Amino acid sequence: MKRRKFIQTLAVTPAAALPMVSESNAETTVGAQRSQEEAPKLETAPLDAAGETTPGFFSAPQLAALKKLSAILMPPLNNMPGALEAGAPEFLDFLISKSPAERKQLYTTGLNTLNAQATKRFGKAFADVTDAQAAELLAPLRQPWTYQPPADPFARFLREAKQDVRTATINSREYALAASSGGRRGGSGLGQYWYPID
């Protein structure tokens, strides 16, 4: 609106309906319509929309084994992303780096064992074995679940990894977006969050 036209409009508009804005500050109209006590509400995006996790805890062979293990445990199925698409191995690299020493040890030793067993039995790293060969190495996962974790650290590692890879995948942004676009109920992962109490 040109200034002359704007002023003409003012002349015939009841005072109560006048916007509290002049032509000189028209660019701030949106802000001015908010009451002075009300803070602006800006839309934000989650961290995972901006970038991917940078792994830094596991060694390269360990991370390669974890990626292979994750892909086997949780592949893409039914139009839903698998562990790799959900960035689960990279997220677990972060999570384990923040975990108590015992859990760090369980994972690093477990991944080393995967690589060592793959090399010993198939002459290659775990990342390079076939699915059939991997299945042989994952045989401890065929044992029924018990409340007490397995005494064997490798079996215990596999049991924890199975659960962790699954959780890291299902709780990912990629999984939620896929569930949402597919019209799946309950796939958004929405929950009632408690903020810290002063």
Next chain:
Amino acid sequence: MAEKEYDVLIVGSGASGGMAAYILTQKGLKCLLLEAGALVDFQRQRGLKPVYELPYRGFGKPGKLPHVVQANEFNANQWVDEQQVPYTHDPKSPYNWVRVRMVGGKSLFWARMSYRLSDYEFKAKAHDGFGDNWPISYAELAPFYDRVDPIFRVSGRKEGLPQLPDSLFIEDKSPDGAALERIGTAGKSRGITVTKIRRSLGDGQFASSFNLLLPAAQATGNLTIVPNAVVRAVTTDKNTGKANGVSFVDRQSGRELHAKAKVVVLGASCLESTRILLNSKIANSSGVLGHYLHDQFYISNGVMGVMPEAKDGKAPRGLLGSAGYIPRFSNLKAPNTKAKNFLRGYACDLYPGATPDAKYFPAWGAELQKQLDSHRGAGIGTTIMGEVLPRFENFVKLDPTVKDAWGIPVLNFQCRYTDNEFNMAKHAVDTISQVFKDAGFDVLNANDKMHPPGYSIHELGTCRMGENPKTSVLNKWNQSHDVKNLFVMDGSSFVTGGTQNPTLTILALAMRASEYLAEQARKGAL
């Protein structure tokens, strides 16, 4: 500035503290209620978030709440911070102490399961010779249960079972699912009965002191609620030995304060009340303060059943229904209920229509997903809840080396289950497994290993009541044998716990004790 002296100072705002305030204020007594936690604005304090926006993608911050199995990253801030208020135990004998500090206490979050005790608990020694009887009977507490029921709006169905007295129910008229009926039929020869669950409806959103007790108490004009007041100790008059108030700390600043009162009521939760008394160095001429710690052992999905006809989304109409409950059926007066290798008994929650967790399937990848899809809604989950015998050897004491964020000595736990609990757990899992099979269900997994003590959040005892001042801390009115103007009204007063969730009994006991307190105060007898 002179301290104001209140008629009654109440420590804790959960079920027992809230009930004490509810009764005492209506009797005209001026009450001060100190709560260690904050007054929470639920509209501001909680909000919906997607799990992927949480910093640890729902796993929770590693090591933040190692003992609170119930915690997740959504609710981590509602529990007491274990670094701020630690406790100690032998690493080989863990205890899961689960705590809430906010106005309303744990009553904000309880599962609302509302079951009365019976004389199988109140007169347990008379029945089987172990331990001690309570100094009260069911008949003495029943009138107070009758008054608590309508306040909390307990739903259920009259069953007429001697081991599980009926409440004044809001009748649950929902039909039983065929799955539960089949379990009832299959278990009948073992004395098993399947009932409705009994649950406090409250006002829907809450069934808590926060909405059902404290507003009414405050409406009398006789209640002052002070949040963020961490009680250090009960103080006493050096001439009379009577309680004259409490010393406490501002949770946020650490400032030390003192409040005066003619009577002190502890309702800070079972183990916090005992901790306050141990730090006060009073009320322990018997030497049993801190002892006889017990709870109910819990086994989550001790039996994970599967209804074959419900697999692949083909559950017949009427099969699933709502949740059910198997009350104690061992070691009753009825014939053929005697167990071979344990005293007392266990109960079991039943959840038809559950989806078994991925951990139960020894598979991965597409094979696992196929199993999960097939079993979705076809499971029957269980929670087995067993009575733990109260033993002198299970106790808490002050740890001489560790203090909390306010410099208050913390508790050390010495608690472990014994063969009675282990044998009971095995019996429970074997029996429920067989009943499931007899009912035509598959058993996907069976596990008789219970969670560590404390997991049920039903910690009881340590300040128990009794007729004999040499073997108990409180008399039958929840009143200290040693300090007559000191009352302890929470679960610490329990002599035995049975299998029943304790909150309804805590409420009834606190109501009864508060009425007695008010009458004694009126007579000038405190």
